[in-house]
Amino acid sequence: MHRPPLAAVLVVAAALLTGCASGDDWSQRRPTPSAVGALGAGFTGPGRSPAPESTVTPSPGSWSGVRPSPGFRVVLLGAGGDRPAKTLAKAVREWAKETDVDLRTVTASGAADLLPAVTRALELHPDLIVSVGNDLIDPLTTVSPSHLAQQFLVVGAELAEPTQNVTAVEWPGASFRGEGLGTSSAYEPASFTDARCAAAVRAGAAAVLTGHTGIVVRLDEF
Template sequence: MTHGRSRRGVAVLVALVALSSGCSVSEEDAVPGPTGAAYEIVPEPGRTIEATLPASVSGLDGYRIAAIVPDTSAASVALLSAARAVASANGASLREFPVDEEGEDPVGAALDRALGERPDLIVGLGGGVVDVFGFESAQSLDQQFLVVGAQLAEPTGNVTAVVWDGATSRGSAAGPDGELDDASITEERGEDAFEAGLASIQDGMTGAVLRLG
């Protein structure tokens, strides 16, 4: 797996592609989601649709989730608490991979450890994971990823994201959809986002950006 300088070089390339393609999608451009329990398949990775909150999330007994925790900020703590609550309520197992901020490539090292566990899903908590996920997810197309409270500038079909007002970061590759506000990242909002993202993945609709109203 590639680290350090190569990763940063790819991040710059992704940034140039994102900026040249004008991929930012505003709330007004979001495509309405279906009214039923399941999402329709969205063929274009990165397309933004309105999130549909499920009545419940099914099929998670024994489902293995690895959560990458980028830092100890209040936002990350809130999202981690949300991940724990949703996993516990639905019978999924959750392994946490906190980032060692002293390392040369801290998020990448945590992601390497998670990939080594071969979980059913790797979850990134907030904007701190975006730059690394943007490269590594494209190198691991057989692994499903979920980004909560942020989105990738150029996602592949195996990366689903859930965003909402104040939590739309695209990392260093492109501008967010509106102003960022860490105060918008709460445990309750995180639980809604995890449930919407998990339900979408379980329904087979991956690669889209789900926007909570």
């Protein structure tokens, strides 16, 4: 039986290793990601696209036809070990696995690490930073206006005065806007169910992917 020269085997092996690694190398440029599919009727309502800082209440499931194009790069930015934050983080990971998203995680180790954690997420230059945990709202309020090219998705809370690059998803029981600010409804940890968090992540991602950014997506039903 004929065997290829050792040198040829090594070349092929090197090529395979390079190919496997290239998908994880975020330093390399690649085509701008896009949405696959389209929003269903009732996501934003009739007429023009929603204005920045406005609130939309999408029809249940109107976001389900949208997913990211292959290789979409997402950083899960987390803080806090409470059940709501853990449930949201789980929902982000499940969505990433389901849609073949390239996901990395940055977690703040404590109060002193909140701003540094945001900076670490920014340094990865992802297509989207998904923030979970109320403790990150004030740091994001400080940092996000200075990084308008970076898209953020805040799930289970919102910024009091978001810029065009910050999209939020909230619902009754989840509308924290920062320390010292009131909420539009009482904070209720029990409202962070698996089903609601999953819907929130998908609805928010669909909004960002279709260019409806800088708004609040409110899930009264899902």
